[in-house]
Amino acid sequence: MGRAEGRVAIVTGGAGGIGSAIGTLLAREGAAVLLVDADGAALDAVAAGLRAELPDAKLATLVADCGEEASAARIVDCARSELGQIDTLVNCAGMRSYEPLADAKTETWQRILAVNLLSYAWLTQAAIDDLRASGRGSVVNVSSTHAVNPRAGMGQYDVTKAGIVSMTKTLAFEEAKHGIRVNSVCPGLTFTPFHRKRAEAAGRTQADIDSEAQGGCLMGRWADPMEIAYPVLWLASDEASYVTASVLMVDGGRFVL
Ligand SMILES: NC(=O)c1ccc[n+]([C@@H]2O[C@H](COP(=O)([O-])OP(=O)(O)OC[C@H]3O[C@@H](n4cnc5c(N)ncnc54)[C@H](O)[C@@H]3O)[C@@H](O)[C@H]2O)c1
Structure with missing residues (x-):
């Protein structure tokens, strides 16, 4: 019996380094997985690898720009029609920008806020009925250690990651009564x-x-991406049934230095 057996999971950014590790691990542990990414070629490559390793896995892919609000409904429709009612949502899609705040362009702000922060909110909202009905609904939002430890040069990115932590806690508050746990993982390097x-x-x-x-x-x-995927799997599973509103640093012990 896998640790995610019988669950339907969505992973955004599912073709990326961390997202593909999360999707792979959830599939290995028995979940039916929808991988979503804007990069169709990378998504095909990840899906081909997964199908070769796990020919019996229930796996679906969708090319979508998570930074467009309309994508959220498409993603949820795809998960429902291909896999069934959604139990687990892993928001992992992310982009980076390197503009010092003094030079930051409005269009960069708008795009990074849409991709890194609003996409998490839109997709959660679109999936909320399924997550509530699941009885074991779990949202895991991938943030960053830079949510709490900003640096020079990536201020826009770091702001979105801090927003994810805040949104995680508010959503955990609001959805506890509906049986949904909401947690955040903050990877280090x-x-x-x-x-x-x-x-x-x-x-x-x-x-x-x-x-x-x-x-x-x-x-x-x-870290190897699988070292981020295991804590995500744990948070998504019943092993973490008393864990919500948490912000889990997976950073090799960065903050005691
Ligand atoms: N790698 C790290 O050191 C690190 C550290 C802290 C946090 N993170 C976070 O982990 C997550 C995954 O990062 P990664 O390191 O695997 O990076 P990555 O670039 O390998 O993966 C990001 C994925 O998101 C996809 N993506 C980007 N914009 C998208 C959009 N608009 N719609 C759909 N998909 C989109 C990309 O195509 C890519 O496959 C990100 O949220 C990132 O901020 C990474």
Whole structure:
């Protein structure tokens, strides 16, 4: 019996480094999974890998821009028609921007707020009837350690991640009476294909990449995406049945430094 057996789960950003790990783990643990992403080619590649590993898995994919409000209803309709009533929502889609606040453009603000923050709100709202009816509804919102520890140069991103933490707590308040648990996971440095491409483009070596993480947390290394996926799985499962409104730092011990 898998830890997510019998559940229907949506994972946004499901083609990305962390989202694909979450989708893979939920599927391995018996959930029927809808992976949603704006990048169709990456989504096909992740789905092909999953189908090869788990030929009997109930798996669906949808190419959608989560930063468009209308996508939320499409995503929920797709999950219901392909897989059934939704029990688990993992909001993980995210984009980055690197504009110092003094130079931040309005269109960048609007886009990053829509993709990183409003998409979480829109999709939760669209799925709320199913989550309430589930009796074991769980929302896991992927935020970041930078929600509580901002830095120079990514202010727009960090604001959206702080908003996710706030939204998680309010929603947990409002939905507890409907049996929905709402939690947030804040990853620390997590090494994904995005980071590899970025490092290669900047001419950085593996030793440079490794050294970035050395002073950043007690563990002195980057997380593997599966090390974020396991806490998400736990929060989504009945093992965390008394856990709601929590903000779980998965950061290798960053905040004691
Ligand atoms: N990797 C890290 O170090 C780290 C640390 C803290 C938080 N996070 C958060 O984890 C989540 C996943 O990040 P990742 O590192 O796997 O990055 P990633 O870039 O590999 O994955 C993000 C995914 O979201 C998708 N996406 C972007 N905009 C979208 C949109 N408008 N609609 C639908 N899909 C869209 C991308 O196509 C991509 O597949 C993000 O929310 C990110 O902010 C990552």
